[in-house]
Amino acid sequence: MNLRIGQGYDVHKLAAGYEFWLGGILIPYELGSVGHSDGDVLIHAICDAILGAACLRDIGYHFPDTDNAYKNIDSKILLQDTLELIKKEGYYINNIDATVCLQKPKVKDYIPKMRDVLAEILEIDKNTLSIKATTTEQLGFVGRREGVEAHAVVLLIKE
Ligand SMILES: Nc1ccn([C@@H]2O[C@H](COP(=O)(O)O)[C@@H](O)[C@H]2O)c(=O)n1
Numbered sequence: 001m002n003l004r005i006g007q008g009y010d011v012h013k014l015a016a017g018y019e020f021w022l023g024g025i026l027i028p029y030e031l032g033s034v035g036h037s038d039g040d041v042l043i044h045a046i047c048d049a050i051l052g053a054a055c056l057r058d059i060g061y062h063f064p065d066t067d068n069a070y071k072n073i074d075s076k077i078l079l080q081d082t083l084e085l086i087k088k089e090g091y092y093i094n095n096i097d098a099t100v101c102l103q104k105p106k107v108k109d110y111i112p113k114m115r116d117v118l119a120e121i122l123e124i125d126k127n128t129l130s131i132k133a134t135t136t137e138q139l140g141f142v143g144r145r146e147g148v149e150a151h152a153v154v155l156l157i158k159e
């Protein structure tokens with residue numbers, strides 16, 4: 001059995017006038033995530049962890065922010081496409097652990113829904129998809145509510 005670990009990290013700016021998509025769902029908040037896509041930082045970190053584990057470059061390589069095809073795209077589509085890329089190489093996902101760094105709003109009540117949505121796209125049991133959240137105790141760009149950050153690790157298996 002071939003086991004491959006991968007790590008992903010992403011940041012998006014928060015600003016007024018944008019929707020706040022996180023973990024595949026729309027969160028009500030006065031600020032939203034700025035991006036070429038819908039700006040879903042959690043999905044982007046998970047995509048990069050999956051691609052990294054399979055040594056398949058990164059999200060910007062496969063879905064460039066210079067390509068109009070990805071303008072305002074729903075990041076759930078990018079996640080589905082990322083899964084297809086690793087399935088072609090014979091990999092499947094064993095488990096994922098992710099952390100969102102966000103000062104406000106509190107997102108813990110939305111996490112069960114995020115896990116349902118993302119686990120279904122990734123064709124995994126929701127008990128193998130962990131999503132956590134933390135503030136940065138008002139420190140740094142996250143603490144100043146200028147941005148949102150996400151980290152993810154994934155373990156892939158090829159039989
Ligand atoms: N945006 C966030 C940040 C954190 N949480 C939850 O609050 C708990 C306390 O977080 P601290 O950073 O103060 O340690 C933590 O257990 C998170 O689940 C949240 O829901 N949304």
Ligand SMILES: C[C@@]1(CO)OP(=O)(O)OP(=O)(O)OC[C@H]1O
Binds near residue numbers: 011040060064073
């Ligand atoms: C997702 C892509 C493509 O729409 O755009 P952004 O929303 O700017 O996100 P980023 O995390 O910079 O990742 C790669 C991009 O190519």
